[in-house]
Amino acid sequence: MDTLPFNFLGLEKEYSDYAKSQYAILPVPYDATTSYRSGTREGPFAIINASRQVELFDPILGREIHLPGIATLEPLEPDVSCPEKNIDNIFKAARKIVRDGKFLIALGGEHSITQGLIKAQKKRHKKFSVLHIDAHLDMRDKWQGSKFSHACVIRRVHELGIETVSVGIRNTSQEEFSYLKRNNYTVITAEQIRTSGTDDWIDQAILSLNRKVYITIDIDGFDPAIAPAVGTPEPGGLDWYDVNKLLSRLANSYSIIGADIVEVLPISGQVTTEFLAAKLAAKIIVLTQ
Numbered sequence: 693m694d695t696l697p698f699n700f701l702g703l704e705k706e707y708s709d710y711a712k713s714q715y716a717i718l719p720v721p722y723d724a725t726t727s728y729r730s731g732t733r734e735g736p737f738a739i740i741n742a743s744r745q746v747e748l749f750d751p752i753l754g755r756e757i758h759l760p761g762i763a764t765l766e767p768l769e770p771d772v773s774c775p776e777k778n779i780d781n782i783f784k785a786a787r788k789i790v791r792d793g794k795f796l797i798a799l800g801g802e803h804s805i806t807q808g809l810i811k812a813q814k815k816r817h818k819k820f821s822v823l824h825i826d827a828h829l830d831m832r833d834k835w836q837g838s839k840f841s842h843a844c845v846i847r848r849v850h851e852l853g854i855e856t857v858s859v860g861i862r863n864t865s866q867e868e869f870s871y872l873k874r875n876n877y878t879v880i881t882a883e884q885i886r887t888s889g890t891d892d893w894i895d896q897a898i899l900s901l902n903r904k905v906y907i908t909i910d911i912d913g914f915d916p917a918i919a920p921a922v923g924t925p926e927p928g929g930l931d932w933y934d935v936n937k938l939l940s941r942l943a944n945s946y947s948i949i950g951a952d953i954v955e956v957l958p959i960s961g962q963v964t965t966e967f968l969a970a971k972l973a974a975k976i977i978v979l980t981q
């Protein structure tokens with residue numbers, strides 16, 4: 693029988709108590725603006741459930757992940773009546789956690805939640821940039837009549853005066869293409885990463901970032917062969933080791949201030965994607981200790 697506590701990594705109270713924990717996991721089960729298949733609201737539960745099977749020891753870094761304490765918060769109830777109100781609720785919840793001095797990792801839910809999370813970080817950190825891993829740019833001004841859609845989230849981040857570096861991109865609209873031509877944000881395509889045969893793209897990404905970095909990861913940035921449970925599974929995505937190398941290099945020299953992992957859309961009977969997302973959150977935690 694499964695008797696592990698239901699929280700991130702299945703931790704006992706000693707390592708999951710909020711007051712004592714350096715890390716906080718915020719489940720945000722929201723998917724009101726998803727355009728293709730819906731169901732990312734099931735993502736946080738699936739990721740947390742999978743995380744309970746993740747080993748606590750990281751053999752590469754030679755240390756245990758959970759020792760600084762990782763508190764899993766109650767899921768943030770979505771307000772589906774109004775996307776703007778919903779983003780504001782996320783902002784307020786995140787602001788409190790960040791103010792409490794916790795390293796916040798939010799689990800989505802659709803990508804639009806990132807707007808509220810980054811706004812909260814902006815209240816604490818004057819200057820930082822955003823590392824954005826995704827198949828899509830999410831730089832449309834509006835999508836399906838809404839400025840608060842998952843397809844516009846990075847555009848809204850730019851409007852906060854925050855620069856982004858987008859990695860793994862392989863699907864772009866003409867609008868976004870023109871927007872990028874007018875604005876100088878670094879974009880590293882999946883094709884560049886998978887076909888160059890070198891790690892030059894990592895240098896390019898890192899040199900384009902500020903020394904303080906927030907990370908937002910849309911799971912569809914990974915290849916659908918290893919992360920099939922997403923709304924729009926774009927072929928030709930990133931490999932587990934591509935992202936690991938990038939995050940490890942980043943953590944070695946820069947300060948990571950928070951992260952979110954979004955757009956897991958569970959497929960019944962298939963747990964690869966949520967397990968990958970759980971391992972990724974664990975990796976971010978162990979890299980930032």
Ligand SMILES: [Mn+2]
Nearest residue numbers: 827828910912
């Ligand atoms: Mn995406």
